[in-house]
Amino acid sequence: MxxxxxxxxxxxxxxxxxxxxxxxxxxxxxxxPDATYDLTAPSDLPRGGVRRGVLVVAEPVAVAVIDGQRIVVKPNGGQVTYLPKSQWSDRLPKLLQARMIESYENAAWLRSVGRPGDRLSVDYQLVTEVRAFQIDAATGEAVVELTAKITNDKTGKIVAGEVFQARQPLTGAVTGPSATQALDQALKRVLTGLVTWTGQRV
CATH class of the missing domain: 1.20.5 (Single alpha-helices involved in coiled-coils or other helix-helix interfaces)
Structure with missing residues (x-):
């Protein structure tokens, strides 16, 4: 051999x-591991006068497509994809709830603001739904849209309702940093409108 x-x-x-x-x-x-991104609350909000009302902010309602940590990208009107190797730091509705509360605290329109179960003597509840929180690849924009209803906690009646939307162009290609930065900027504009509107109605 x-x-x-x-x-x-x-x-x-x-x-x-x-x-x-x-x-x-x-x-x-x-x-x-996926790159993880956070959202921020606006800090330069119009300040309220005399603080009034106690508000509870419920976790926003969202369809399954955006009720998670993945970042939505829509190539066209009907197709849904996700940004690869990128995620939010928490489930999007929970993250939005936290940033809403932080925004109300920054504006100081209310005596107090919190979550359901915080043992507050509640005057009003804020109920929101996320209609859109995505990158529109066709236009190169971040799109954020929320519906909001304020209800009187004592009577259960709706005090006011409104829709808030903002679009923010991306700076460059659709990447994790550019997409999340644009979504964050669009959200800040939506939250600024939401907080000001709420403060004028409670």
Missing amino acids: ARTPFRTVLAAAAAVALGLQLSACSSLIAGS
């Missing part, structure tokens, strides 16, 4: 080792 030269054996072993290393590197790259 012919014997395999020692150098051939070494070369084969080196090739196998290199292949394993490349495979491990590929696995690490493929399994790298």
